[in-house]
Amino acid sequence: MIIMGIDPGLSSTGYGVVEKRGDVLRALGFGGIETSPRDTMSARLAKIYREVSELIGRYRPDLVVLEEIFFSANARSAMVVGQARGGIILAAAHAGVGVEEYTPLQVKQSLVGHGRADKKQVEYMVKALLRLEEDPGSSHASDALALAICHAHRERMLGRVEEKTRGATPRKPPHKKRESG
Template identity: 50%
Template sequence: MRVMGIDPGTAITGYGIIDVEGNRLAVVAYDCIRTPAGLAMPRRLQLLYQELLAVLDRYRPRHVAVEELFFNKNTRTALAVGQARGVALLAAVNSSLEVAEYTPLEVKQGVTGYGRAAKEQVQYMVRALLALPEIPRPDDVADALAVALCHAHRQGGRGTAFNPREHHHGGRSG
């Protein structure tokens, strides 16, 4: 099963794609999509949509998992993230993919086994579970991989057996 995790944002949207086969994980790709700050919001959202479609077309995941918006004291930031989330969901649905959404608490629980884990713990587990040489940067990319891992863990009862505590990694691929 190929899963794409997305950590949405209008300035930076992180994505991570993993293959899950039984208890084996393999990193396919991870990066971020950046939109120029000087662009008007509609153009930034259009650019994000086009870039996400290109990534979806290139790597052809079967599932897309997107982080849900958490409460943010800055309303302007929350609205911008909400718009980016909408674009990510639209790109996935328009690509005829299954879409799942997870709260930050669910992502932490799925990756570390503890819903209140610190960001550093989540990043450490992403690096360890995927046998990466270092924690992916920026944080949005590590967060996107965590969302993909959370989905893989959640799918455990539906055809895969991934468990962060019983993990074996595969090699890097395409």
């Protein structure tokens, strides 16, 4: 399975592509899409859409994974990230690729084991789990790889649950007592 994680942002969108074969994870590529604040909003969004479309064409992921948007005190910032996400989701939809979303808490729990992990701990685990010799270069690329790893871990857990429950006899519902009337 090939998973493309994307950390959306208007100025910098990080991407990370991970291949999952059995329990082995391997980074196929990672980097960033940068836009200039001097460009119009539509030009910046078009660039994100175009470059994500090119990345999807190059890596042919089975799935795109995004960070779920969370609303902070800065509504404008959340709206701008939402617009970038829209371009990314549209690029995936046009390519026929599904999209999953995870919260930062879910990603931290999956990689580090608890939701209070800081950026350095997540970056360390990304590097260790993918056996990278160098850091991914930016926190956005690292976050994108973390998203892909999070989904790979979820898939592994779901696969194990399916294995354990395959062939199991379904439980019968409890017998209902008749009410006398």
